Amino acid sequence: MLYKLCGFVVNNALNVLGDKAVDQLQAWIQDPKQEFAQALDQANARTWRVLELAVAGNSMGQWLRQRLITGAERGVLAPVQIWMHEQGEEFRLACAAELCTMRSQQRLTLDISPAGGRHLIAAYTQVPGSEAALANALSTEIQAEFPNLSRFVAEYDNQWLPQTFRYFLKHAVATRPLLRDMLQFKALERLQDTQVQGFSALEQMLTEQGAAIETELQHFGSSIAELQRINAESLAILQAIYTKLSNSHRQGPISPRLSSMLRSSSDVELLQILEQRLQALPAGQLSVEVLDAIGRLAVAVGKFAAGQQYFQQAATVAQAGGQLAAEAQAQYNQYRALLEQQQWDVALAILLQAAKLDPQNLRPFPLDKFQTKRILGAGGFGVAFECYHTWLKYPVVIKTLYREELERDIAEIFREGAILRNIHHPGIIGITDCDYADVAQTRPYLVMEYFPGESLESYLAQHGALSIPQTLVLAKLMAEALHTAHQQGIWHRDVKPDNVLIRMQDSQLQIKLIDFGLAVSGQRVVKTVLSGLANQSILGTSLGGTFQYSAPEQLGNLKAAVGPWSDVYAFGKTLSKALFLTSAPSFDDYIGLGGHALAKLIGGCIVEDPKKRLQDFAVVLEQLNRVTLDNPVFKI
Structure with missing residues (x-):
């Protein structure tokens, strides 16, 4: 990948030499002083250093601000940081981790020996025709091993990498008189004035504060390595839980059936072991997925209070990360765990929060039409709510149904509801309506007369x-x-x-x-x-x-x-x-x-x-x- 990038920029720089360009390049590569090779190496190192600064996130940004980073420097770094932020924190951290891996594997270091020079000449003679073609070639080359960086190269400004490299190569050459006299920089001068100012400021910062930046980035690399360890441990916890739960119970709103799924002593012991492993992880690094999964396991073994707390944590983490759908589902699962504890009032409050966040998927019935007063109780196939009809001004009871627990089809139950609606007997509760709370018809409910007994x-x-x-x-x-x-x-x-x-x-x-x-x-x-x-x-x-x-x-x-x-x-x-x-x-x-x-x-x-x-x-x-x-x- 490095030689494709270097070859592209060098080809642009030497095109003014015409047919003599390849001969001159070979001469520079064979030069014992290695001036050109060193210039390329310096430009390459600083290009990737800038990218590391751009993806390092808030901690590195704070460190830079403390050193009074100039507006020009921000002008180069900020667009990349903004784009990374738009892709999400998980993507940024993944890019940072892949950069750390590439650096540890010496994948970001040029070989400036004559053997490495031959790779450069080969790349020089087969350069892509445009920045877009270069970005596509680089992205394809690293896609298998470094998919997130591949996406960055392919989707972000395809001129960013060659422009950054071009700028630093120009300045590296400028400090070497022989190279500077032989090269005309027309091909290297393709940057706007504002970009030149930004790169110039970064050049100065990298020079003056190089050792400090290296130390900070090493710390950042250590943090990324720790995140990778945490992610590996989180994945192991998820896998241990998923071996116990069927596919239908791993995602989505939990059902009553989960609460009676696991009860063996080994299942309870597994929960205790995983809880200890979870507690060993930094509190700020717990993911919604892991908290949700261990909450499900807790509910499955009958530890409803523990499950409710894990779902509450998952909702808090999701809220902090702006994950509205995940927050809503965690709130709903918390509601289910509270029902198991017969904490009706708290359960209702949590359910209403979940329904407000995601009404399409979690609203139990039309909440604008029926004002919810309290939960009357919950059973094997549904929950009974005391409500007040907003428009007709009379109390009703609404029973939400868990269709997977019922013996018969919902359509048959609704058909019988229509018959019961026409049976006016003092000993039979009256059915006034029946419907689904969602377009997909997965959340049925019945509306019944209220009987204060x-x-x-x-x-x-x-x-x-x-x-x-x-x-x-x-x-x-x-x-x-x-x-x-x-x-x-x-x-x-x-x-x-x-x-x-x-x-x-x-x-x-x-x-x-x-x-x-x-x-x-x-x-x-x-x-x-x-x-x-x-x-x-x-x-x-x-x-x-x-x-x-x-x-x-x-x-x-x-x-x-x-x-x-x-x-x-x-x-x-x-x-x-x-x-x-x-x-x-x-x-x-x-x-x-x-x-x-x-x-x-x-x-x-x-x-x-x-x-x-x-x-x-x-x-x-x-x-x-x-x-x-x-x-x-x-x-x-």
């Missing part, structure tokens, strides 16, 4: 089991709602205490069944429970709850179709939970009912064989209507 699961945890009369009231309200939905061909598929909302209104119990049709696949439920991951994450807790109430045919234990009888089974299990605080009561629990008809009803609902089970809610209601209620009092 609490889940049956929550009520039982606070107040204990229901009485027989209370359970009968609950049973009839639930059965009526499910029977109505079944008449429209809609099965609930996930009846359980968490999906039953209750409240008292005018001394009367009111219920709302929520999440019709939003069930996770039975295989997914079983796999989560058998792996011991239930109750270790939002997804695990949700699926663990589903497992306790799902019919055998839903879990794949029996080769039978899912139908109304599947909801009957979950209904019976829910009544068991209400009466006994367990979905799997013992024989003694049933004996404690004293032969009450409710025991027979529950027993008929939870038969393992779906053919022997009560088949639908028409039959369930028929039995319930024969039971005497004895004026139950239901207090909440």
Whole structure:
């Protein structure tokens, strides 16, 4: 590469000698005093030194400013520095590292011996026809080993390298009388006055402060070497993490499935080892990619607080680097980790920040149409938000859905939502709208009526089991709602205490069944429970709850179709939970009912064989209507 550059400039300089140019060049190369070779060597060294100064960045720029660098000097350095800044800090550092590598490999040093002179003559006789052709030739030659410098040579001003070399060669020749007398400098004088002033000032600075500049650039080279070591260590950390995470979990917003992915002691140990290695790196050199990756690993092993902190760090680093998309994604991942810790208010604040930075990819639903009040909760397939309709002025609940966790296609769920919208039953939560938050239709959501109650699961945890009369009231309200939905061909598929909302209104119990049709696949439920991951994450807790109430045919234990009888089974299990605080009561629990008809009803609902089970809610209601209620009092 050096000989192409030198040959091009020398060819320009000697073209005034015509046919004698090659003979003269050979004579100079063979000159024992090596005056011409030394002039070339000096010009070459200073050309690359200027480029090193230009790419050294703020630390070197500060050092130069402390030595009162002149405006003329800045006029030469500043355009390159500005261009480098526009390409990004990573590119500038890569160029600097490649320059350091080239210098350490003696790739920037000319061989001024007669043997090196022969390379120069060969390059002299085969020079490109223009600066643009020269830039293309140089770029192609170093592209494989030094791709970033290759890009600089190809994309930046293609006259910069030959002009810089030309200027320093002229001044090197001018200090050697024999060469100066024999050469006319017309071909070397192709610079504007302002450029001449700048190069002249740099020439003086390089001469007067050469030793100091050399020391500073050595320090800079050491810093680049350290950065290379840090980058190698960061890459090793990334590789260690990526061996544990599938492709779908390495990039993009994290999903609930990641939170129950890894739980072995070796996975936790790997996280601890990588955290120690990460702490050994300088804090200012941590990249967004590494912080994001180790945050994902922390979430995958259930260390949600640690994951949230790493995502927070990643967002801070991204913000400092002006990486808006990376900052937004880190904020969103932080929101997911906060959900796992049930820190609803903080999670909502972080989500809104992420959506503001990148609404196209991270907005959960139209935030201008629905004012977000709070997060009501999160489950295996979505998050519920209490919102206020901006235009129609009424409260709603919006449930964002994780389509990858649902058993059925979103289009089918939306179709059933349209049917539910037309079912006006007091025991079924009303669906008012459904849509996608993005054009690509990857982020679905449902809009539902707001019901100010609490889940049956929550009520039982606070107040204990229901009485027989209370359970009968609950049973009839639930059965009526499910029977109505079944008449429209809609099965609930996930009846359980968490999906039953209750409240008292005018001394009367009111219920709302929520999440019709939003069930996770039975295989997914079983796999989560058998792996011991239930109750270790939002997804695990949700699926663990589903497992306790799902019919055998839903879990794949029996080769039978899912139908109304599947909801009957979950209904019976829910009544068991209400009466006994367990979905799997013992024989003694049933004996404690004293032969009450409710025991027979529950027993008929939870038969393992779906053919022997009560088949639908028409039959369930028929039995319930024969039971005497004895004026139950239901207090909440």
